[in-house]
Amino acid sequence: MSKYQEIAAVLRNRIKNKTYPPDSLLPNQIDLVAEFGVSRMTIKKAIGILAMEGLVYAQRGSGTKVLNHPFVDKDTTTLTIYEGLSKEMAKAGRKLTSDVIDFQVAFPNKTIQEKLMLKEEQPIYSIVRLRILEDQPFILEHTYMPVHLVPNLKRSHLETSIYDYVKGDLGVQFAGAYRTISADKSSALDQKYLHCHDDDPVLEIQQIIYQKDGQPIEFSRSRNRYDMRAYSFLDIQN
Template identity: 25%
Template sequence: MTEPLLRTKGTSLHRQMFLVLRERIATGRYPADSLLPTEEDLCKHFGVSRITVRRALDDLEAAGYLRRRQGLGTFVSSDLPAVREAATLNFVEALHKSAEETRVEVLSVEKGEPPSMIAQQLDLAAGDKAVHALRLRRIGDVPVMVSDAWVPERFAKSISAATLKKHAMYEILLNQGIEFGRVIQEVTAFAADPTFARWLDTEVGMPLLRLSRIVYDGARTPVQHLTLTINPEHSRIVVDMMADSMNTLHTGQLVHDVPLPAPAAKKRAPSRR
């Protein structure tokens, strides 16, 4: 079965092919040391030119996924990138691990009125202000996450650019005596605009994951609206749940933002006179 790539103004053909083959290697469809189809077969399968195939294979080889053997073909590397470890941390432990593993760049910290939707989720009245902190986190030189936080002014006494360079946001809130209670979060996807593409060092139009959280204290007062934007090439979202919670809202739910079709009009039975 052929799988023609999409010829659009978005992602280039060789990049599309790179992503497809990389996913198949990562999921074991092409296991370590296995022989890849020939360039001619890949051309036919994806409906692209040999130049496109070679560019995709060159990029995969440069990333460590493939190796070429003169006269034998192209093989999946035997030394693939390390498998990601499973997450076994609670909410606060996960925040601590993220802060420990990354270095932060504070992009901006300012006080102002949040957008209406965020203000509503934080139970803020019209005119109420919050501190808005925008940060970029890296592992080594790789940007992995953009953090966009809004904290109501009454909870943000110790939040500044200086403190955020030394401490994670959750540490500042905990040090103020705030105890975390409920956390509501949703995960969505969107295409990278030029700003996020620059921050996360990716291409415009590439899919990014956005995790939005509303964090409450023990009294169920919202203390933070946090949006984390990540590149799925480098990061993932892991959920750890108990079996007896699988059919509850603790595991989340799918919400489809698509209007339901109008109900079909019932046919009226012919009248008898």
């Protein structure tokens, strides 16, 4: 874990235990630099993680304020972030692993053809992964990617980070994402892998990731236990 991630973890815990109560200000950056013995840039990175999580809001000249409703009882992701769960949790210094439940090459059905702008004869990867956060079942992901856009995808990539391979090794650049959020009843797979009850609701995030040329490269459905994860959108009026 990097130093700024360690500092973010300390500050996060202080927010959760009300050492820094809602509507209060974090200590200024000069004081935090002195406390942790690091550079100001390191402190900025740590505060940036907390801002991404919706815990604080930093405004030039006004300090960094602890938000009044930071949703600290659930893992919260900002809706505008789509860099991948692995990178998100690595930044927060949290242990994330992936259990590959299914990985195969198939031909897309009509829904997948529409989402990924494919023809019926263009093969896709069909992937089901259980994302495990700090040894607890977290998200059940159903992911579909065109084979011709993501060549040579291997199980080892699925067990670590698909995006590291796509963006790092293949050099693909993402232009944006389209997301929809809906509630659903838990399925048999949800009950098996997320330990849901048959009457538990599930939060599903459908996501399409676009390349710079406008071609969709991923369609995914992330199944979240209602009591384990939330998504936030911070709208600041300037």
